Amino acid sequence: MEGDVGYGGLAISLVLVAVALAISLRLRLRLERELVVSVARGFVQLLIVGVALALVIDPGTPLVWSWLWVAGIVVFAAATVHRRAPAVPRLFWIALVANGATAVVGFAITFGLGIFPIEGRTLVPIAGILVGNAMKSGIVAAERLVEALSEQRAEVEARLALGQPSLQASRPIVRSVLRTALSPQIENTKGLGLVFLPGAMTGLILAGVDPADAVLVQLAIMYLILGGTATTTAITALGAVRRLFTADHRLVALPRSTRDTG
Amino acid sequence: MSGSAALFSFESVSVGPSGARRLDGLGAELPAEGLTAIAGPSGSGKSTLLRLCNRLEVPSAGVVRHHGTDLAQRDPLELRREVAMVFQRPVTFAGTVHDNLREADPGCDAARAAELLEHVGLDAAFVSRDAGELSGGEAQRACLARALATRPRVLLMDEPTSALDDRAAAVLERLARRLVDGGTPVVWVTHSDEQLRRLADFALLLVGGRIDGSGSAREVTGGGG
Numbered sequence: 450m451e452g453d454v455g456y457g458g459l460a461i462s463l464v465l466v467a468v469a470l471a472i473s474l475r476l477r478l479r480l481e482r483e484l485v486v487s488v489a490r491g492f493v494q495l496l497i498v499g500v501a502l503a504l505v506i507d508p509g510t511p512l513v514w515s516w517l518w519v520a521g522i523v524v525f526a527a528a529t530v531h532r533r534a535p536a537v538p539r540l541f542w543i544a545l546v547a548n549g550a551t552a553v554v555g556f557a558i559t560f561g562l563g564i565f566p567i568e569g570r571t572l573v574p575i576a577g578i579l580v581g582n583a584m585k586s587g588i589v590a591a592e593r594l595v596e597a598l599s600e601q602r603a604e605v606e607a608r609l610a611l612g613q614p615s616l617q618a619s620r621p622i623v624r625s626v627l628r629t630a631l632s633p634q635i636e637n638t639k640g641l642g643l644v645f646l647p648g649a650m651t652g653l654i655l656a657g658v659d660p661a662d663a664v665l666v667q668l669a670i671m672y673l674i675l676g677g678t679a680t681t682t683a684i685t686a687l688g689a690v691r692r693l694f695t696a697d698h699r700l701v702a703l704p705r706s707t708r709d710t711g
Numbered sequence: 712m713s714g715s716a717a718l719f720s721f722e723s724v725s726v727g728p729s730g731a732r733r734l735d736g737l738g739a740e741l742p743a744e745g746l747t748a749i750a751g752p753s754g755s756g757k758s759t760l761l762r763l764c765n766r767l768e769v770p771s772a773g774v775v776r777h778h779g780t781d782l783a784q785r786d787p788l789e790l791r792r793e794v795a796m797v798f799q800r801p802v803t804f805a806g807t808v809h810d811n812l813r814e815a816d817p818g819c820d821a822a823r824a825a826e827l828l829e830h831v832g833l834d835a836a837f838v839s840r841d842a843g844e845l846s847g848g849e850a851q852r853a854c855l856a857r858a859l860a861t862r863p864r865v866l867l868m869d870e871p872t873s874a875l876d877d878r879a880a881a882v883l884e885r886l887a888r889r890l891v892d893g894g895t896p897v898v899w900v901t902h903s904d905e906q907l908r909r910l911a912d913f914a915l916l917l918v919g920g921r922i923d924g925s926g927s928a929r930e931v932t933g934g935g936g
Contacts, residue, residue: 606767607802607854611815612792612861621805697787699767 463488506569515569519576523548526584530685534591536693536704543688547587548580550684551677555579558676564669575670578649582634582674583681590630590686597622598693599703606700615694626686634678638671647671717776718743718865718896719764724773726759726920733759735920736773743778745912746887746897750904750931755917757900758799761867764898765794777865795863799870801850803842808833808853811842815860827856831886848879855886866890868899872906884910904932 454462466488473480505514523545530544537543555575558564565571598605601622608618641647650667654660693701717740726734734756741747749757762768763775766787775782782790804811812819812827819827825835831852837845845853851871858866868887872880887897887910901907907914907928914931916924924931 603798603800603802604804607798608804608814610765610767610791610796610798611857612788613814614788697766697769699769699787 502573505573508569510569512567512569512572515572518573519552522573522576522580523552526580526587529584530587530591533588534595534689536595537591537689538692538701540591540685540689540692543692544584544587544591544685547681547684547688548583551583551681552576552580554680555673555677558673559669575673578670579673579677580681583677586630586634586678586682587685589633590626590682591689593626593629594623594686594689594693595703597626598690598700602700602703609698609700615698615700616690618698619690619694623686623690627682630682630686631679634675638675641668641671716743716778717741718747718778718898720776720779721760721763722774722776724763724770724775726756726763726768726770728771732920734763734770737917737921739915739922739925741898741915742896742913744891744894744896746891746899746910748907748911748914748928749898749900749917750902750907750914751917751923753902756920757902757917758869759920760915760917761796761869761898761900764865764867765791765796767791767796792861793863794865794867795858795861796867796869797851797855797858797871800874801845801847801854803845803850803853806842807838808840808842808845808856809838811853811857812838812860815857819860823860827860828853830859831856832882846879848875848882851875851879851883852886855883864895866895866897868897870900870902873902880906907932 466484469484470481472478473484501518504510505518526548527541527544530548531537531541534540556572559571559575560567565575598619605618605622609615637647647667647670649670650660650663653663653666693703695701720740721737724734724737725732737756737760749760751757759768763770763782764777766782766785769783777785777790777794804814808828809819809821809824812824816823821838824838828835828837833849833852833856837849837853842850842853851874855871866887872883875883884906887899891897891912899910901910911928911931914924914926914928915922916931
């Protein structure tokens with residue numbers, strides 16, 4: 450294959466990791482350990498994934514293994530969102546529904562409209578790229594929601610004190626959180642081709658596919674990612690905000706709360 | 712004072728986990744009329760006591776009653792419109808003063824807005840002012856107008872003058888007195904003995920989450936009023 454990197458090429462690419470390590474050391478960021486762990490972990494994980502993918506996408510392997518893999522991606526994404534915003538009760542289940550919905554909607558469009566055929570080699574990568582991007586926005590939404598409600602507790606309680614229901618009292622914050630969580634993906638889509646050449650397209654071109662075909666695949670994927678991100682973010686934020694108020698419309702105790710209890 | 716006549720009654724009320732109680736087995740009754748001042752040092756539970764009255768806080772043990780009715784049985788949204796609250800620091804919402812008033816009363820038209828502003832001593836021209844650009848005293852009065860927009864029967868004020876200069880504080884004190892004279896009972900949290908003596912018809916002194924004294928301002932502050 451023209452794009453064959455080989456282990457030698459991979460080793461050379463580590464030079465930039467060394468640069469990152471040097472920056473961390475020089476600026477005393479204390480990220481060296483995290484950098485080394487992330488590089489090693491990514492290496493091992495992707496090697497295992499590569500081997501497993503080769504088995505799963507083999508035309509002789511039953512499709513059920515691909516579906517199981519997709520389910521694993523959704524569950525892992527939900528667990529990650531939950532871990533990043535532990536202040537939200539039962540966030541795992543909200544994130545499971547949110548990421549699951551993105552996978553379902555994405556698959557319905559991708560396979561229902563015949564953009565790609567349903568095969569092992571399409572199911573797993575598409576779920577990975579859709580849910581992976583949606584999960585990132587879901588994390589931003591959940592984390593930012595907790596922070597914003599904590600920082601702006603005074604405003605939320607001023608609204609509650611006027612007799613506003615919790616969803617109305619938190620609406621300006623939820624709107625702002627959704628904008629924050631969605632804007633990076635919107636900017637990514639706007640900057641397509643101008644600022645960066647996204648992963649799927651780059652990979653296809655490096656692997657020798659005609660750039661025009663690679664562009665079409667990438668565009669389809671970017672639009673799916675944008676829709677999936679909006680779906681996951683909205684479900685996560687709207688689900689999480691309900692968990693952060695009691696049934697009698699009180700804001701629960703949150704980390705970093707500055708409420709005066711004098 | 713009987714339980715049903717009391718504006719609020721607190722029966723063995725505790726708030727917070729055992730070992731870190733903000734209120735600890737507190738029992739008290741607030742009179743149905745006049746201005747009741749809740750005083751005490753920082754961290755004594757004054758704000759917590761006030762927040763129990765409109766269910767921004769709920770007791771972990773005990774019962775809070777409003778005119779004899781257990782607050783746990785009341786619809787919290789309806790209760791909060793009936794028992795309005797002004798906070799320590801004025802919190803205005805984005806938009807104009809009129810937008811702020813509409814948050815409390817979506818049907819608040821220009822005439823009603825002018826009436827509310829006049830009630831708190833602000834000129835009708837304030838209606839179109841950006842709420843974020845008001846001075847501290849103006850913002851607190853706009854917040855009071857917003858609280859009054861729900862046509863409350865009781866007003867809770869949580870150290871409403873602590874972030875204001877003396878002149879703005881005096882204006883707010885006069886407004887509270889006018890509300891009381893007009894038949895709206897006010898419960899006012901303060902950490903100032905002087906303010907307590909100036910304002911209170913009835914006073915409650917809290918120390919360490921418990922009642923340390925109640926009665927007239929003179930009785931609670933040990934004379935000098």
